Amino acid sequence: MPDQLLYAMEVTLNGLMAGVLYALVALGFVLIFKASGIFNFAQGVMALFAAATLVGIMDGQVPFSHLINAILGTKVHHFGWHIPAIAGILMAIVVMVFLAWAVQYFVMRHLVNQEPIILFMATIGLAYFLEGFSDLMWGSEIKKLDVGLPQGINIWIDETTYGWFGYGFFIDNLDIVATIIAALLVVALVAFSQYTKQGRAMRAVADDHQAALSVGISLNFIWVLVWSLAGFVALVAGIVWGTKSGVQFSLSLIALKALPVLMLGGFTSIPGAIIGGLIIGVGEKLFEFAIGPLVGGATENWFAYVLALIFLVFRPQGLFGEKIIERV
Amino acid sequence: MKMKLATLALGAVMAAGPALADLVMPSLSYRTGPYAANGIPFADGYADYFTLLNERDGGIGGVPVRLLECETGYNTEKGVECYESTKGEGALVYQPLSTGITYQLIPKGTADGIPIHSMGYGRTSAKNGKVFSHVFNYPANYWDGASIAIKHILDVNGGDINGKKVALVYHNSAYGKEPIRTLEELANKHGYELSLLPVDHPGQEQKSQWLQIRREKPDYVLMWGWGVMNQVAIQEAANIRFPMENFIGIWWSGSENDVLPVGDGADGYKALALANPGGDYPIYADLQKHVYDSGKAAGAGDQMNTVLYNRGMYAALLASEAVKKAQEIHGEADITPAMMRDGMEALSLSEEDMAALGLPDFGPAFTVTCENHGGGGLGKVQQWDAKAEKWSVITDWIESDKSVIDRLVAEDSAAFAAENNIQERCN
Numbered sequence: 001m002p003d004q005l006l007y008a009m010e011v012t013l014n015g016l017m018a019g020v021l022y023a024l025v026a027l028g029f030v031l032i033f034k035a036s037g038i039f040n041f042a043q044g045v046m047a048l049f050a051a052a053t054l055v056g057i058m059d060g061q062v063p064f065s066h067l068i069n070a071i072l073g074t075k076v077h078h079f080g081w082h083i084p085a086i087a088g089i090l091m092a093i094v095v096m097v098f099l100a101w102a103v104q105y106f107v108m109r110h111l112v113n114q115e116p117i118i119l120f121m122a123t124i125g126l127a128y129f130l131e132g133f134s135d136l137m138w139g140s141e142i143k144k145l146d147v148g149l150p151q152g153i154n155i156w157i158d159e160t161t162y163g164w165f166g167y168g169f170f171i172d173n174l175d176i177v178a179t180i181i182a183a184l185l186v187v188a189l190v191a192f193s194q195y196t197k198q199g200r201a202m203r204a205v206a207d208d209h210q211a212a213l214s215v216g217i218s219l220n221f222i223w224v225l226v227w228s229l230a231g232f233v234a235l236v237a238g239i240v241w242g243t244k245s246g247v248q249f250s251l252s253l254i255a256l257k258a259l260p261v262l263m264l265g266g267f268t269s270i271p272g273a274i275i276g277g278l279i280i281g282v283g284e285k286l287f288e289f290a291i292g293p294l295v296g297g298a299t300e301n302w303f304a305y306v307l308a309l310i311f312l313v314f315r316p317q318g319l320f321g322e323k324i325i326e327r328v
Numbered sequence: 329m330k331m332k333l334a335t336l337a338l339g340a341v342m343a344a345g346p347a348l349a350d351l352v353m354p355s356l357s358y359r360t361g362p363y364a365a366n367g368i369p370f371a372d373g374y375a376d377y378f379t380l381l382n383e384r385d386g387g388i389g390g391v392p393v394r395l396l397e398c399e400t401g402y403n404t405e406k407g408v409e410c411y412e413s414t415k416g417e418g419a420l421v422y423q424p425l426s427t428g429i430t431y432q433l434i435p436k437g438t439a440d441g442i443p444i445h446s447m448g449y450g451r452t453s454a455k456n457g458k459v460f461s462h463v464f465n466y467p468a469n470y471w472d473g474a475s476i477a478i479k480h481i482l483d484v485n486g487g488d489i490n491g492k493k494v495a496l497v498y499h500n501s502a503y504g505k506e507p508i509r510t511l512e513e514l515a516n517k518h519g520y521e522l523s524l525l526p527v528d529h530p531g532q533e534q535k536s537q538w539l540q541i542r543r544e545k546p547d548y549v550l551m552w553g554w555g556v557m558n559q560v561a562i563q564e565a566a567n568i569r570f571p572m573e574n575f576i577g578i579w580w581s582g583s584e585n586d587v588l589p590v591g592d593g594a595d596g597y598k599a600l601a602l603a604n605p606g607g608d609y610p611i612y613a614d615l616q617k618h619v620y621d622s623g624k625a626a627g628a629g630d631q632m633n634t635v636l637y638n639r640g641m642y643a644a645l646l647a648s649e650a651v652k653k654a655q656e657i658h659g660e661a662d663i664t665p666a667m668m669r670d671g672m673e674a675l676s677l678s679e680e681d682m683a684a685l686g687l688p689d690f691g692p693a694f695t696v697t698c699e700n701h702g703g704g705g706l707g708k709v710q711q712w713d714a715k716a717e718k719w720s721v722i723t724d725w726i727e728s729d730k731s732v733i734d735r736l737v738a739e740d741s742a743a744f745a746a747e748n749n750i751q752e753r754c755n
Contacts, residue, residue: 070628151567152593248589253530257532297526
């Protein structure tokens with residue numbers, strides 16, 4: 001098999017894996033948009049906050065220690081314990097549920113019936129607040145996140161493909177794990193929304209707020225539920241991306257990678273987020289591989305947004321999004 | 329009643345009169361945003377050194393230093409706002425810690441008569457003092473860095489790298505592109521093959537670049553990165569099992585922040601050093617006594633001994649030594665920005681000077697002149713020991729290849745002078 005074809009196959013596989021990572025972030029956006037029509041600008045920052053909280057809890061870091069020390073003149077930084085990853089994740093989930101409640105209680109319930117743009121602006125404010133709050137609570141240094149996810153080249157794939165083609169493919173173990181996690185997450189989210197009472201209520205709210213209220217569904221509860229789920233997805237995305245690069249402010253910028261995925265897959269479709277992620281992942285990697293060297297490289301971000309723009313022109317609702325029909 | 333009125337009048341006169349003398353040092357810091365993890369230690373080191381001078385020596389030449397910290401978030405527009413809002417306070421020198429902000433401040437500082445010091449960053453050709461009267465970039469610049477890295481590779485290979493493959497992984501910005509021209513010139517001279525791999529901001533995803541490195545198998549990889557790009561690149565290098573001793577970062581890709589998140593995988597990674605890492609210097613005893621113990625440390629007081637804290641401290645040291653020189657030249661303790669510029673242009677630091685300042689063998693000896701605002705262009709190579717979690721310096725000072733660098737500096741600064749109608753000075 002020609003070398004270039006082998007390389008293209010390797011690039012495609014890695015593109016698929018990268019696409020799954022983008023889709024992980026996009027899922028959080030979809031959940032909130034589906035249920036409330038809000039484009040949550042704070043989703044990326046929620047991933048940062050969730051991952052920083054997880055590291056803080058696992059390492060026994062005293063929250064707001066810088067603030068406490070500055071005010072009281074103390075020198076407290078750590079509780080002196082180290083919590084296993086699974087317990088840390090459970091505690092971080094509790095924090096994210098509390099955050100969801102706080103968002104609903106302090107922000108969203110005051111904005112019921114407002115224009116979508118107002119709600120969007122509120123999430124911009126929320127993003128800025130969370131950025132600062134996260135730094136204040138856990139500090140802004142780069143933190144190593146180790147929940148036991150494997151990293152590095154998968155030797156089995158390397159050796160097997162070498163045996164077949166005389167060239168070993170590189171696939172990162174972390175990407176494989178992320179793919180499995182994303183698949184489980186999608187199955188769980190779809191099952192939740194299809195087969196549970198709360199899930200059906202969530203879909204009812206998504207379809208029509210007024211009708212849902214009229215049959216006794218609590219809007220407040222559903223929104224807390226939705227923001228909690230988005231918080232959970234943010235935690236999963238934060239764990240995977242945080243393992244890759246350390247937990248640091250830049251985690252909040254992963255939202256930039258989710259935007260073209262959403263435009264492509266549609267803002268209201270969970271499978272759309274996955275398919276959109278895969279298309280963007282493979283497309284940008286193959287484009288960089290084939291065309292990048294001819295134009296100086298670094299084409300990935302450009303390609304993702306150009307592809308999304310093309311979709312916006314020809315299919316504004318995305319591949320799987322619901323077609324918006326406005327009746328006059 | 330008369331007494332009260334007299335006291336009131338005296339108070340009003342004192343309030344309206346000139347403020348007590350001080351030396352105003354702006355600190356354009358970034359403690360928030362994507363680069364905060366790097367901005368904080370630098371800002372802390374910068375502030376703590378001036379606090380030490382105030383607490384231990386009563387300032388510089390008997391005049392206390394007043395630090396004006398302004399948050400830029402590593403944002404160029406905010407950096408310019410910080411400059412505009414602080415220059416009226418009598419700012420003596422600006423050290424923006426950002427190439428983007430430096431580029432904006434070069435014309436402004438020159439017009440306002442306030443010197444700009446971009447230590448190891450900024451516009452490389454500002455080294456030419458004949459064109460850039462108010463801009464300094466000693467002790468070394470990016471092009472020096474590129475040359476020092478290649479010289480180290482030459483040393484490792486017995487002086488012959490003809491036919492070797494060198495890849496540059498760089499931040500796709502003005503900063504990251506700075507070394508390309510130099511590396512191309514050096515490739516012509518030494519016969520190595522250069523490949524360029526840009527990484528888009530912020531650099532969280534670099535799979536394409538490292539798959540290409542895995543395919544093309546360069547002998548060496550150089551990196552011009554900042555922020556998350558560094559950690560991801562080092563992690564990806566470890567993932568593809570690239571030999572870490574052949575992976576060399578510029579000094580902005582060589583802090584603890586860049587390697588600690590990668591864990592054992594970062595073992596053996598090399599980076600250039602503008603000054604020595606670690607805290608094994610007499611000055612730290614003084615800092616402990618006069619700054620840390622009295623609770624006057626900047627920020628959370630938890631950054632000492634780190635590479636970027638040391639670099640911030642070094643930047644403050646270079647500013648304070650220029651102040652001393654200016655005071656000596658003009659016989660005036662309370663100096664102006666114009667006097668500060670003169671001090672910077674006449675700065676000379678020997679190994680003995682550094683030892684007397686409590687930092688023996690910390691930074692290179694160098695001299696600034698009217699023609700040369702860039703110092704000697706010296707750097708060391710440090711290597712990360714993941715087990716010990718510390719950097720070790722593995723070379724002596726390496727001097728950049730001036731036969732290439734000086735020519736490039738002359739060409740670029742001449743173009744700048746022609747564009748801006750600047751008459752050369754120092755004649």
